[in-house]
Amino acid sequence: MNRLRGHPWLTLVPLALGGMMVSLDTTVVAVAQPAMQADLGASVGDIQWVTTGYLLALAAMLVLAGKLGDRLGHRRVFLAGTAGFAATSVAIGLSPDITSITVLRVAQGVFGALMQPPTLALLRATFPADRLNVPIAVRSGALGIATAAGPVVGGLLVEYGSWESIFFINLPLGIVAIAMGLLVLREARLDTVARSSDPVAVILLAGTLLALLWGSVQAPEYGWGDVRIWGALAGACVMGAGFCVWEARAPEPLVPLSLFRSAAFSAGVMLMVLVSFIMFGVPFVCTFFLQNVVGLSPVECGVLVLWLTLAMVVAGIATGLLMRRTGSRAPALLGMALTAVAAAGLAHATGAGSSPDELRLWFIVLGLGFSAVIVASTHLIVAAAPLRHSGVAGGLQQTAMQVGGSLGTAVLGAVLVARVDALLRQRLAETGTRMTGPELDEAVRSVSLGITPASFGPEAASVVPGTFVAGMDTALLISGGVAALAALAGWLLLRRPAAEAAPEAGAEVKTMA
Secondary structure (H helix, E strand, C coil), X not given: CCCCCCCHHHHHHHHHHHHHHHHHHHHHHHHHHHHHHHHHCCCHHHHHHHHHHHHHHHHXXXXXXXXXXXXXXXXXXXXXXXXXXXXXXXXXXXXXXXXHHHHHHHHHHHHXXXXXXXXXXHHHHHCCHHHCHHHHHHHHHHHHHHHHHHHXXXXXXXXXXXXXXXXXXXXXXXXXXXXXXXXXXCXXXXXXXXXXXXXXXXXXXXXXXXXXXXXXXXXXXXXXXXXXXXXXXXXXXXXHHHHHHHHHHCCCCCCCHHHHHCHHHHHHHHHHHHHHHHHHHHHHHHHHHHHHHCCCCHHHHHHHHHHHHHHHHHHHHHHHHHHHHHCCHHHHHHHHHHHHHHHHHHHHHCCCCCCHXXXXXXXXXXXXXXXXXXXXXXXXHHHHCCHHHHHXXXXXXXXXXXXXXXXXXXXXXXXHHHHHHHHXXXXXXXXXXXXXXXXXXXXXXHHCCCCCCCCCCHHHHHCHHHHHHHHHHHHHHHHXXXXXXXXXXXXXXXXXXXXXXXCCCCCCEEEEC
């Protein structure tokens, strides 16, 4: 057993399994939501909070979870998070009503947050900074496999079993991860006396993220002009500014702002936010196109999108090997450039005469770009942070992904709706169809999903596909523009190649068998 403890490549096994549990859970729950809604008699809003509550808790707790690992030990925090995640998964599957499920999903998000930062911190403590490329790529590949398998596994379990069964699959994965973790993970934490985790900073950061993500997630439902949305976003700005001021003066900050003095670290966080913006937002709008406009079944849609996730798996491993020779800068910028090209290509491919082969090609290019940026930016973040802040760095990496993904889904969804709203009014008028007030608003909501309202006559129905595609193409082109600007900003930040690991005096990691 002593020879197994701390073995670098065996360490990857429980860490990858833990990450796969979180990734798999996200995608299988999305597939099961219609069945949950029908079985429990829940409203659409109730079902939305099954996912939203989980994501908000996850995002709000990530940085604190990294700090707890730095203080208490990353192995300990990872194992506690894995055990809690598996236990709450089983409890959700046994829950009798939507209220219990929502509360448990929030708890599951907290435990999911405890699992994520220690994963990267333990890799940082196990592998030298200049050898992190391949383990980070392997971990990313495992997450890609779980993401790809989620829709298929979830669909099979719901179709041939029940929606409850999707939560039970985390139990065997959790048992294996915990057993392997107890055998091979070596504890890593600061060789200092633990200090306070700064409750004021925790409250300010959690409040900032909760307000930002709540406002972004609810904006498509309430509308961007709603006072509640602007109140939440304004509150996020105020609390965020207060957090920065507080942290700048804190003797032991929750998030050391000095980390952002590193161009590599700042570039990594920025690229992670923006690639997640696109990675979550683009599939969100494309799924409605594939199912409601093209007419693919959920399984056929999943198979087509599978090409994107498979490309991510392959590109993740290839990027890790490439970074041995080039460093992180070139793959990050090349990946963003590929993402920009792929987004523009998808906008072209969804026009008249598009073919599944063309869509498949651009999904593959998109997956290659996503994976290159994720692996490279993760390496930039983790390797540039001093060892004593490796848990915080891991938390910030995951927070950047959650914030970017939530903003991408909300903003691109809002862009699509706004474009559809403007075009539908004009095109209905051209066909002589008169609709006003709530009836028109309801029609806009339906067409924004690619669905033809039942009240539409033949002429009005004929404008629905083109109107939706025009809105989706606007969102895709904005995504491409974001990717192009991100590549430029990354190039400006990373013009001077530098050592990606920042040493810090007194920052030795204490390892214990």
